[in-house]
Amino acid sequence: MSINLHDDTELCHDGDSYFENKGAIVPPIYQNSLFAFESWDDIDRAFDDPADNFIYSRILNPTVEMAEEKIAKLCRGERAKLCASGMGAISAAIMHCITSGDHIITISNVYGPTNNFLGKYLVEKCGISITYVKGASTDEFEDAITDRTTLIFLESPASMTFELQDLSAIAQLAQKHKIKTVIDNTWASPVFQKPLDLGIDLECHSASKYLCGHSDVVAGVVIGKKVDIDAIINAEHALLGAKMAPLEAWLILRSMRTLSLRMKRHEQSALRIASWLETHPNVSKVYFPGLPSFPQHQLASRQMTGYGGLMSFEIDTSDIGIVKRFVNGLQLFKLGVSWGGHESLVYSPSISYIKELSPDKFKAMGIQIGLVRISIGLEHCEDLIADLAQALDY
Ligand SMILES: Cc1ncc(COP(=O)(O)O)c(C=O)c1O
Secondary structure, three states, X not given: XXXXXXXHHHHHHOOOOOOOXXXXXXXXXXXXXXXXXXXXXXXXXHHHOOOOOOOEXXXXXXXXXXXXXXXXXXXXXXXXXXXXXXXXXXXXXXHHHOXXXXXXXXXXXXXXXXXXXXXXXXXXXXXXXXXXXXXXXXXXXXXXXXOOEEEEEEEOOOOOOOOOOOHHHHHHHHHHOOOEEEEEOOOOHHHHOOHHHHOOOEEEEEOOOOOOOOOOOOOEEEEEOHHHHHHHHHHHHHHHOOOOOHHXXXXXXXXXXXXXXXXXXXXXXXXXXXXXXXXXXXXXXXXXXXXXXXXXXXXXXXXXXXXXXXXXXEEOOOOHHHXXXXXXXXXXXXXXXXXXXXXXEEEOHXXXXXXXXXXXXXXXXXXXXXXXXXXXXXXXXXXXXXXXXHHHOO
């Protein structure tokens, strides 16, 4: 009798027999660039279907494929393609859905480099037009649809202030208009949010965050139906060359064995820290979808089964000197970009945005000078609270 396995068990064991490698409990790394064939006919047959035959490791590699199969299963997708970075996966997924002159709808607080790719690169080089919506109401998407709209690009929760979009409502709307939907699902991870089950066409992750989780790999992945992923493998992936290295795929396989365990710890600590911050006199606002006070908490608890470890809060000041003092005063939280690893991190958007944007644009994005983002790592939660408490005592 076969057992219906939970994600936790699948994450530990799925693919164990993939290599049937002399009983080795951890699979080997296939560190090869090409595959040799017995005969002309064999290689000729392989070329008939390059998305399903090992020919050259820029396209397919057994170690990479093993990680892809595990991710696809976790996301309830038919196939996944690992890429060199999150941006490699996101740009491949977007390019798959558009041709020159098309129209894309996305959210105004989409991750910065995704915004640059959509709003600058594609607009200037491919004649794409973009409409930005806040995204809290599905009507905004409906109102923005034109007869050239081919893609709705979502990120839920979104970067920095974590607004949500209603994934099943938007998926239904898009299907009605034959528009593709792509989501950046990095924040929630596939453990806590399954967008493909809600009708979204393609799911992307920066695997540099939770999927790898140890801050030692930059990687990305796109998951969806086989027909879409095969097309991406043959075009955007093969031609633009953003391939995943076998060693990095192997590190992701290692990390996925502890993914659900890590996510539960990130969530548990983040919920406790967000509630603690909410009561701190020097904190004016906390942005974390897991908090009952978060304006879209109901939607969050409907479409996610848990919350990640990334949140933002506003220090009650418009003096950047105080924000600097807080950030420099932290001892356990390291100052740096990225997130989702074992280590807790702090970052202030004022560091980069102030250089790039006018104060008006900064305000229009709803971002205050006092906003800081923290990624809750795997340290003891009370130690993290103690660190935040001493740094907030400026
Ligand atoms: C929400 C989100 N999406 C995508 C990316 C891009 O991923 P990568 O850095 O792996 O290209 C990041 C990176 O910080 C991110 O935060």
